[in-house]
Amino acid sequence: MGEKVLMKGNEAIAEAAVKAGCRYFFGYPITPQNEIPAYLSWRLPEVGGVFLQAESEVAASNMVYGAAGAGARVLTSSSSPGISLKAEGISYIAGAELPAVIVNMMRGGPGLGGIQPAQSDYFQATKGMAHGDFHLLVLAPSSVQEAVDLTIDAFALADKYRNPVMLLADGMIGQMMEPVEFTREIDPETLPDKPWATNGAKGREKNIINSLALDPAELEKHNLKLKAKYDQMKEEEVRFASKGLDDAETVIVAYGTAARIAASAIELARQVGYKVGLIRPITLFPFPEEIINQTADKVANFLTIEMSTGQMIEDVRLAVNGKKPVHFYGRTGGMIPSPEEIFEQIKIIGGAKE
Amino acid sequence: MKEVAGKPAALTDKPFHYCPGCTHGIIHRLTAEVIDELGIREETIGIAPVGCSVLAYEYFDCDMHEASHGRAPAVATGVKRVHPDKVVFTYQGDGDLASIGTAEIVHAANRGENITTIFVNNAIYGMTGGQMAPTTLIDQKTKTSPAGRSRELTGSPLKISEMLSVLDGVTYLERVSVHDTKHIIKAKKAIKKAFEIQLAGKGFAMVEVLSTCPTNWGMTPIEAMKWLEENMIPIYKPGVLKDIEDGE
Incomplete structure (x- = not known):
């Protein structure tokens, strides 16, 4: 072992x-x-x-x-x-x-x-x-x-x-x-x-x-x-992982493979000044509502990334409870989003930098 | 004083919910008597089906597992693979075993699962109120074949025991009836043998028991026994369909 x-x-x-x-x-x-x-x-x-x-x-x-x-x-x-x-x-x-x-x-x-x-x-x-x-x-x-x-x-x-x-x-x-x-x-x-x-x-x-x-x-x-x-x-039993929530303006919520790709996108975004964080639910039921709800008090936007046309986003919205906008980007049918695609979404939400 | 008659220990005191004249009571009792005679009540796990005998778990006084419709042989497989040294039996009706559960019974039999199946065939769906089953006879009237079962529309009575008897995994398969005392005695012998085969580790054994449904057949219990004898027996002929020990 x-x-x-x-x-x-x-x-x-x-x-x-x-x-x-x-x-x-x-x-x-x-x-x-x-x-x-x-x-x-x-x-x-x-x-x-x-x-x-x-x-x-x-x-x-x-x-x-x-x-x-x-x-x-x-x-x-x-x-x-x-x-x-x-x-x-x-x-x-x-x-x-x-x-x-x-x-x-x-x-x-x-x-x-x-x-x-x-x-x-x-x-x-x-x-x-x-x-x-x-x-x-x-x-x-x-x-x-x-x-x-x-x-x-x-x-x-x-x-x-x-x-x-x-x-x-x-x-x-x-x-x-x-x-x-x-x-x-x-x-x-x-x-x-x-x-x-x-x-x-x-x-x-x-x-x-x-x-x-x-x-x-x-x-x-x-x-x-x-x-x-x-x-x-x-x-x-609620479990999640998070990154960069301290200074984040936009927080991505993603799980599994989508969360890995989102983490790469966040690195790209942070290099050019976008303050982006990640909440990665590890338990999908029970869903990590509390951390998302608390984070909603501090950030401007949420972006849910999924390899579907939008399913977990419903739980994210419930957790955010109307406090902040919840955006969505997804690929479906076996297509996998690239970090660059997600970065593009971050730019749209975060506005122009420099 | 010697007790000459009484309830088998493998049956609880719970009164059966079965309709008057239904033969489930006889078949429950025969199965319980066999469990008593073999001294295996504390070693036995029974699998109840969905259908009239869905509440069998309340009647047999041994460990019981209630399955979903038709899946008793799969549930039994799961239990037996975990406890190969215990006795596992399924108790299933014809809608359960010969319709929705055909895949599960065929493959459990073909794997030679070392389990015992009691298959109660009354040629109709009883619990749901008398619909046509795959085992319903041609011209037999049911709720869903009001003009009588038509071969053109729905095929012929499914002889699942004959089908299963050709599988290599089947050690013993007999069809019996409980419409009179002579046949009841024979039925008990067959059920006992089916359990003994499992105890000896010899593989899959099944007993098909022809049974009545006076309520949904629209008959008195006595008329139903007569109807079984005159109409079901010619189609579902009692007898040993497979017995490896007899060299078949």
């Missing part, structure tokens, strides 16, 4: 899951996340785990539902169209209050879309994953190292809240190679017992994993219990 290795994002995430003590993976092939199942197909058996390629994403997410109910740390991964199919199982997992980790290596949509990186599943991940009153906890890495760290955290957060956690990245993070270090390794044998799991009712009352509640009063009570968990996440 502690040694830096050069790894592709997808493979690093797969290894991080193993390091997190995950021993079960159920998935279905789809580009651009195929290196995750390919890696785990040999790596999990090596550590006594199970890799199973399911007949569909629908089946895969329901296998995850079964394995999570049975008490295992379990992972599935997919990309946008596949996540739509996994939505059924994810809703049941959330309803039955089970921990599971889902990776979405986003590609352009809608429909079959394309296979190039995109951020157009923000709404799906943070608001509209599937039917019912529920949220995923959503983590958005912007480097391979961060993807590793967040993958390991994702399993702990899933267990803490008995709630599915999504690692939301894009094809760029999945496909690029960067040096990574694995500093943590969890032995699944040392994880706390899950007394609610279905593992045979030996000497105890039977356990039931279920999301059905025909009595509306009972279901309302259940949904309010779920909401209390989401409120707790908002209190305890």
